[in-house]
Amino acid sequence: MVIREEKRKKIDKFDLRMIKLLSKNARLNYRQLAEYLNTTRQRVSRRLERLEREGIIKKYTVVPDLSRLGYIYVILGITLTPGTSIDEEIENIKNREDVKVIERAIGPHNLVIHLLVPKDMKEVEKRINEITGKLKNIEKVDVTFVTDIVKFELI
Amino acid sequence: MVIREEKRKKIDKFDLRMIKLLSKNARLNYRQLAEYLNTTRQRVSRRLERLEREGIIKKYTVVPDLSRLGYIYVILGITLTPGTSIDEEIENIKNREDVKVIERAIGPHNLVIHLLVPKDMKEVEKRINEITGKLKNIEKVDVTFVTDIVKFELI
Numbered sequence: 001m002v003i004r005e006e007k008r009k010k011i012d013k014f015d016l017r018m019i020k021l022l023s024k025n026a027r028l029n030y031r032q033l034a035e036y037l038n039t040t041r042q043r044v045s046r047r048l049e050r051l052e053r054e055g056i057i058k059k060y061t062v063v064p065d066l067s068r069l070g071y072i073y074v075i076l077g078i079t080l081t082p083g084t085s086i087d088e089e090i091e092n093i094k095n096r097e098d099v100k101v102i103e104r105a106i107g108p109h110n111l112v113i114h115l116l117v118p119k120d121m122k123e124v125e126k127r128i129n130e131i132t133g134k135l136k137n138i139e140k141v142d143v144t145f146v147t148d149i150v151k152f153e154l155i
Numbered sequence: 156m157v158i159r160e161e162k163r164k165k166i167d168k169f170d171l172r173m174i175k176l177l178s179k180n181a182r183l184n185y186r187q188l189a190e191y192l193n194t195t196r197q198r199v200s201r202r203l204e205r206l207e208r209e210g211i212i213k214k215y216t217v218v219p220d221l222s223r224l225g226y227i228y229v230i231l232g233i234t235l236t237p238g239t240s241i242d243e244e245i246e247n248i249k250n251r252e253d254v255k256v257i258e259r260a261i262g263p264h265n266l267v268i269h270l271l272v273p274k275d276m277k278e279v280e281k282r283i284n285e286i287t288g289k290l291k292n293i294e295k296v297d298v299t300f301v302t303d304i305v306k307f308e309l310i
Contacts, residue, residue, distance in 0.1 A: 011224060019219055026181040026215035056220050060181035063213040064174055064310050069166060071310075075260070075267065077232065077299070090305055102306040105230070107299035112230065116310065144232070144262035151249055151257040155219050155226075155271065 011056060014039075015047060019057065023155045026060040063152050071116045072124055076131065077109035077142035084137040086111060092134040098127055109142065111135075166211060169194075170202060174212065178310045181215040218307050226271045227279055231286065232264035232297035239292040241266060247289040253282055264297065266290075 014037065021028060021036055030041040030048075037044065051057045066073045080089060086104055089111065093099050101114035113131065117124045132141055169192065176183060176191055185196040185203075192199065206212045221228045235244060241259055244266065248254050256269035268286065272279045287296055 016224070019217060019224070022217040023219075024214070024216070026217050029184075056223055058218040058220055058304070058307070059179070060215065060217055061179075061307070061309055062174060062177040062181050062215055064178075065211050065213055066310070068211055069171070069174070069310065075262075077263075077297075094306055099306065100308045100310070101304070103301045104303040104305060105299045105301050107230075108232075108297045109299050112299065112301070142232075142263045144260045144264050144267065146258045146260050146267070148259040149213075149256070150245055150259060151254065152213070152216070153255045154216055155221070155224065155255070 011051075015051060015056070018044065018047060019051070019155055022057075022060070023153055063149070066116065066149075070119050072119050072121075073146040074115040074117060074124060074128070075142075075144040075146060076113040076115060076128065077144065078111040078113065078132075078135065078138060079108065079140040080110050080135070081137040081139045089135050089137070092136075093131055096131070099131065166206075170206060170211070173199065173202060174206070174310055177212075177215070178308055218304070221271065221304075225274050227274050227276075228301040229270040229272060229279060229283070230299040230301060231268040231270060231283065232299065233266040233268065233287075233290065233293060234263065234295040235265050235290070236292040236294045244290050244292070247291075248286055251286070254286065 017037060018033060021033060028036070030044045033044045033048075034041045048057075080086065090102055090104075093113070094102055098116055099113055100116050101112070103112040104110065105112050115127060115131070117127050128141075128143060132138055172192060173188060176188060183191070185199045188199045189196045203212075235241065245257055245259075248268070249257055253271055254268055255271050256267070258267040259265065260267050270282060270286070272282050283296075283298060287293055
């Protein structure tokens, strides 16, 4: 039984091909996926449900033209002072509606935050001050404004 | 006629609510969207097709657990020397399979690249050298390794 469980958790080429197809168009239905992968809808549905259940697929989402929707897209690259609990810092900001992406990281920044703000630079300043005010141990914040998403895939 | 075209291009609250629903689950079908939005499938399908056609919705994609798929996720924050043509630089790298995200930006970095590399630090070094070798006018590269995606939405 343990061995079967182990076997089930392995990701094979079929799973990867399916994930790559969905990364190009997450709205493909079972029938379309089955056609592309030359298999049955049953196999597609079984595998997809497993990938979702096990968290290999975290979510399906949409990539909008943020500028045309009236938003400014800002990346905050944050360096926390050594020894800071990143989990605690994340807790203070993660439920904000304007904080869209939170990534733990190592390198010049150990916290990367993507912020979506209505097109108004005063509002951007206010939001950045609110967020950095909530973080207790900041050493440095790099503010980068994304002006165009030229390419976007996640796998 | 011109006025009607103008009217059609406006994004209203209904569009925004639909895009936000899809950002939480891009696989919702017309029937489900219609239920959430308290409207008809016809209206959902008509509006969605317009948003896609006009590029307000750029694509639907999947957010996978990259680490469990065997990848290291690296952000390259690149500062180009002043006066460089960003378009030309992007042209040199945009077709690489491992370059997943390319963003034009203003701030400390004017080019942000997301790189997906199989889990092997030697391979990571090789890929970064290949990419920075293709860019002609680099002033500085900040390499950040994403260790966990805690939150991920795009709208």
